[in-house]
Every structure is written in C-alpha cells, then in structure tokens.
Amino acid sequence: MSIASFIDTPAAQRISFVAATGPWQSLYRQLLDEPEPGHPQAREFLLECLQEAARLPCDLPNSPFELADWSLRHHQRVTADYARYLDGRRSGQGRRYFPRKAHALHFLRAVAPTKLVDGAWLYGALPHWRDHRVYPLVRTYLEELGDGVAEQNHVLLYRQLLASQGCEDALELDDALYRQGAIQLALGLLIDEFLPEVIGYNLGYEQLPLHLLISAFELNELDIDPYYFQLHVTIDNGSSGHAAKAVQSVLDNLPRVGDAQAFYQRVMRGYLLNDLGVGSTAVIEGFDLQQELLQMLERKRKVASQVHSDYCRIEGRTVNQWLGSADNLGGFLEALQRNGWIRRDRDPADSRFWRLVQGQGAAMFGVFSPYERQLLHDWIAGQWQPAEQRPPFRARRTSQVATPPDATAQQGELDRERREMLGQLRGLDAYRRECRLIELLSPAQHWTSAGLAATRSFTALMRQPR
Incomplete structure (x- = not known):
C-alpha cells in the first residue's frame, strides 16, 4: 500500500495513545489539541525545562563562528564510529541494538511520541517565512512535512511504519516517553519569545546521531523497513542538509546590534533541551524482555x-x-x-x-x-535461532517513490476533507487564507489529507514573487 492511499485508512487513524496517565502525556495531548501561540502551559513547562538544561554540561564551542567546524568534527566522529561498527559486523559480531525483533518493535513504539511530532519545534516559524533570517527554519519544517507529498511526510511515514508492524494499536507508554515530544510542541508554540532556544534545539536535533545509522541497518536485517531512519540520514547531512542549515541559522540570527553572546548563551540552553527526557539509546538499553x-x-x-x-x-x-x-x-x-x-x-x-x-x-x-x-x-x-540466518548485508527491501502532488488526490468520501478545505480557502482573503493554511500545518493536522493539501498550497505561496 502506498502512503498516499494509507492516509485515510483505519490503520492510519487508529494509531493513538491511551488516556493520559501522567503530567507530560497530558501536556503533550493538550499542546497537540490546542496549538495556540504563546500557550501559557507550554511556557511554564518550557521555563522549567530550560532551568534544568542550564545545569547540564554543554559541548558546543564558545564561539558561534566555530560551529561549522564543530558540526563537521561531530559528523566525522559518528561516521568513523559507524565504520567500526560495520567492521565488527563483518567479523561476525551480532546486532548491537536489537538482538531480536521484539526489542526493535519495543523501540519503535517507545519513541513514537517523539517521532509522531517530528519537526514540531519549528511550527511557530511559519508566520515569519518572509523574514530571510527565519526562512531556512520554515524550509526545514516544510521538508519534515514532505512539502505536502505523502511519501515524504515524516509523521505519515512513521505512522505507516508502525502500522506495517502491527503496532497501530493504542500505545500504553510510560509518561517519561512523552517529555521530549512535549518539549518540541512547546517550542513550536513559543518561537516569538524563545527564538534563540528554538534555533539551539534545532541545531542539536539535526546533527547526525550514531544510533540513527545503526538502527536503520539492524531494522533492515529484521525485515522492518528502515526508510524513515534512512531518510533522516540523508536529509540531515552536514554538507547541504538540515545539519548545515541549522548551523547557518545560528549565524544568520546573531544580533548585529545588542548582546550577541547573550543570544548565543540562549542558543546553548535550547541545544541542551535535547538531553532531557528518555533518548533513543536509553530506550534501547532499558529493554527487558x-x-x-x-x-x-x-x-x-x-x-x-x-x-x-x-x-x-x-x-x-x-x-x-x-x-x-x-x-x-x-x-x-x-x-x-x-x-x-x-x-x-x-x-x-x-x-x-x-x-x-x-x-x-x-x-x-x-x-x-x-x-x-x-x-x-x-x-x-530464548537462545534458539532458526537454522538459516538472513545475510547481514543486503539492499533495502523496499523503495519509496515520491508521487507528484496531484497523485495524492482521491475521489469520493476519502477526498471530501481535501475538497472542502480548498473550497473554504477560496472564500477567504489573502491574510485569512494564509492563517488557515498555517493552522492546517500544525503538528496534529499536517499529515492528514487536508494538511497535505494545505502544505502544498503554502509551499506554492512561498514560491510566488514577493
């Protein structure tokens, strides 16, 4: 099934979480349901997180002008570590992360609260797309949304991944697993007040992590499509991808008048927000069958x-x-x-x-x-293994082909939402039309039929002469 035809299936709609049982899950759901700029609960939560992050050690360079070299060194270190991992696998070492498939499925479920709001920290940049300093952040957000093409929308990709493994049932997860997603949602609603922190968080999140490379490799061995993870390896590259854009966003937004060092200190605090909550490696290491x-x-x-x-x-x-x-x-x-x-x-x-x-x-x-x-x-x-093992090195088993925007349109009831959205937009003036598009690009809506169509319309709007 293509992702375009998957959008409105029961499997796509069924992926949900059980009733909130903890404060972070409750906030997570509230911020999804109420994406209001300046959200007071989001602000209180974010301030608490920033106070905690300020006490953490930071590996960023003292000067923002050294960030490009820092990012390059990080990338080289990760790729060197990955090369050593592959050498070990070639010499007969077993999988490092997922000895068995249940471990991998546990990981996919546990990180779902974060993956299902992928890019949310940049949502608040959309109204400022005409500002050249913020434009790259907007472009990053739209690329997370696949520019409205279903096959490239990161949240929809992850929903399909869960469904393909029979994990689309209601997820019963620990409250701690919602904290990082709540941070992303809060940042997305508070960019007008916390732009440096958003830029810093973006800087950290878009750097290539080792666990992404290893996860993609081992999921593939377990016959779980790794495309979602492979896509992030390519799109976040440090040469022309999101990692490079994240570094440039810091430099583009440094104040020319005022205290640039104070701005950079706030960037560093936002960067450290990535270290709060339960990260991917902690999820993997914490699995007990x-x-x-x-x-x-x-x-x-x-x-x-x-x-x-x-x-x-x-x-x-x-x-x-x-x-x-x-x-x-x-x-x-x-x-x-x-x-x-x-x-x-x-x-x-x-x-x-x-x-x-x-x-x-x-x-x-x-x-x-x-x-x-x-x-x-x-x-x-337990210790039993099938007689024949899948070879550890093989090509990705599936291919993902981006369909042109018109190919995502369907007919009948499945296409009603998109058609009604387009009719609604025709009745609005330019300002209200843009506001409505931005509403439909929120983390809770952009992956739906109407959200994908709105993303394509917003992307086309940005391409028009100013």
Missing part, C-alpha cells in the same frame, strides 16, 4: 481473568485462578514450563501454548496483537 512480557500479560489479565473455561487445569488450578492476581503471573509461566506447555530455548512451534496463539485454527487467535505475539515468541525462543 521478561519485564515487558509480564507487563503485557498483566494488561491482558485485567480483562481476561474470568473468561477461561475450567476444564483445563495446570497443577490443580484453573487458568482463571492463575490469572486472579498479578502476583501469580510469574508462577503461571513457570507452571506452563514445568508441564510442557512452553519449551524455552526451542522453536516456539514446539510449544503447545504458542500453537494456541499462532497458526491455523489457533484457539487464542486474535487475543494478542502482533507486538504482543512477538514478545511471547522471542521469550519462548
């Missing part, structure tokens, strides 16, 4: 503890009795192993319990989501 499995089973237990028949008893207890308390889950798994229902460190197909979950005529078909089945599969498999 046993704990993830138990947490998943606890979620299932809450809704299934009384739905099993009593004819099946394990060590004298019914399944309903085993599932009657969270404290029993670990013992239940051990009992399943003692009685031959689960055979660890072997092909999961050898386990009777797995055959109840997966396969033709499985009695528990549909009980577990694809991600949940992968957790169970990998836990049972």
Whole structure:
C-alpha cells in the first residue's frame, strides 16, 4: 500500500495513545489539541525545562563562528564510529541494538511520541517565512512535512511504519516517553519569545546521531523497513542538509546590534533541551524482555481473568485462578514450563501454548496483537535461532517513490476533507487564507489529507514573487 492511499485508512487513524496517565502525556495531548501561540502551559513547562538544561554540561564551542567546524568534527566522529561498527559486523559480531525483533518493535513504539511530532519545534516559524533570517527554519519544517507529498511526510511515514508492524494499536507508554515530544510542541508554540532556544534545539536535533545509522541497518536485517531512519540520514547531512542549515541559522540570527553572546548563551540552553527526557539509546538499553512480557500479560489479565473455561487445569488450578492476581503471573509461566506447555530455548512451534496463539485454527487467535505475539515468541525462543540466518548485508527491501502532488488526490468520501478545505480557502482573503493554511500545518493536522493539501498550497505561496 502506498502512503498516499494509507492516509485515510483505519490503520492510519487508529494509531493513538491511551488516556493520559501522567503530567507530560497530558501536556503533550493538550499542546497537540490546542496549538495556540504563546500557550501559557507550554511556557511554564518550557521555563522549567530550560532551568534544568542550564545545569547540564554543554559541548558546543564558545564561539558561534566555530560551529561549522564543530558540526563537521561531530559528523566525522559518528561516521568513523559507524565504520567500526560495520567492521565488527563483518567479523561476525551480532546486532548491537536489537538482538531480536521484539526489542526493535519495543523501540519503535517507545519513541513514537517523539517521532509522531517530528519537526514540531519549528511550527511557530511559519508566520515569519518572509523574514530571510527565519526562512531556512520554515524550509526545514516544510521538508519534515514532505512539502505536502505523502511519501515524504515524516509523521505519515512513521505512522505507516508502525502500522506495517502491527503496532497501530493504542500505545500504553510510560509518561517519561512523552517529555521530549512535549518539549518540541512547546517550542513550536513559543518561537516569538524563545527564538534563540528554538534555533539551539534545532541545531542539536539535526546533527547526525550514531544510533540513527545503526538502527536503520539492524531494522533492515529484521525485515522492518528502515526508510524513515534512512531518510533522516540523508536529509540531515552536514554538507547541504538540515545539519548545515541549522548551523547557518545560528549565524544568520546573531544580533548585529545588542548582546550577541547573550543570544548565543540562549542558543546553548535550547541545544541542551535535547538531553532531557528518555533518548533513543536509553530506550534501547532499558529493554527487558521478561519485564515487558509480564507487563503485557498483566494488561491482558485485567480483562481476561474470568473468561477461561475450567476444564483445563495446570497443577490443580484453573487458568482463571492463575490469572486472579498479578502476583501469580510469574508462577503461571513457570507452571506452563514445568508441564510442557512452553519449551524455552526451542522453536516456539514446539510449544503447545504458542500453537494456541499462532497458526491455523489457533484457539487464542486474535487475543494478542502482533507486538504482543512477538514478545511471547522471542521469550519462548530464548537462545534458539532458526537454522538459516538472513545475510547481514543486503539492499533495502523496499523503495519509496515520491508521487507528484496531484497523485495524492482521491475521489469520493476519502477526498471530501481535501475538497472542502480548498473550497473554504477560496472564500477567504489573502491574510485569512494564509492563517488557515498555517493552522492546517500544525503538528496534529499536517499529515492528514487536508494538511497535505494545505502544505502544498503554502509551499506554492512561498514560491510566488514577493
């Protein structure tokens, strides 16, 4: 399925998060739903984050005029580290990040709150696109949106990635995983007051990280399309991509009159905001298969503890009795192993319990989501490996072809939103039309049919003679 046809499918719309259970998730949802410039809750939150960031060590050079060399050295260091990683893989070392597929799917889900607002920190730059100092930031934001082409819209790409792996069910995630996304959303609503901090955050976020390269490589090995990650490797390049533009934005916005050093200090604080929250490498390192499995089973237990028949008893207890308390889950798994229902460190197909979950005529078909089945599969498999391993070096399995804007148009009900948006714009004067377009380019809307069409219209507006 192409991304253009994916936009309005149930899978695209279903990707969501459960009801907010923590302060950062609540703020995250509020800022998505209420993208008002100068948002007071966003401001209070951002000030708290900046105070925390000010206490962190900073690796930026003392002078902004040294940033180009700093960025180049960073890029060279990352690519050298990646070359050493590839040498290790060629010599027989295993995957560094994702030994098994469940680990990779856990990563994709855990970073979703950040990836699904990709570029949001630059949203507030849109009204200032006529200012030559801000124009590169606007262009960066529009490129994150794929200039309105579905196949290049980063948020839509990530939504399709989740859906392709059966991870489009409601995400139940720790509150800490929403903090970085909330920072991005807050910055996007406060650029008029915090422009230096936005520029600094952009500087840090657009530098090429090692984990991006390794993730793309290992996801590909696990038959998970790495295109979203590969796209960021190319678009963020330090020569002509977002990393280079980020450095130039610092220099373009340095005040010629006033305290340039004070401005740069604020840039440095914004840069350090990237270090708050749970980063990608911390997500990867924090994965514990046993704990993830138990947490998943606890979620299932809450809704299934009384739905099993009593004819099946394990060590004298019914399944309903085993599932009657969270404290029993670990013992239940051990009992399943003692009685031959689960055979660890072997092909999961050898386990009777797995055959109840997966396969033709499985009695528990549909009980577990694809991600949940992968957790169970990998836990049972343990040290077992299939006889034939996929070669570690191969070309990306899929190709992504950008479709021309007109090709994203559909007919009938699926295209109603886009058509009504265009009709609405025709009834507005130039100023209100531009304001409406900017509303539709917000982080919560730009990936929809109307948002993509609005992005194309806004991009065309910027190309007109001023």
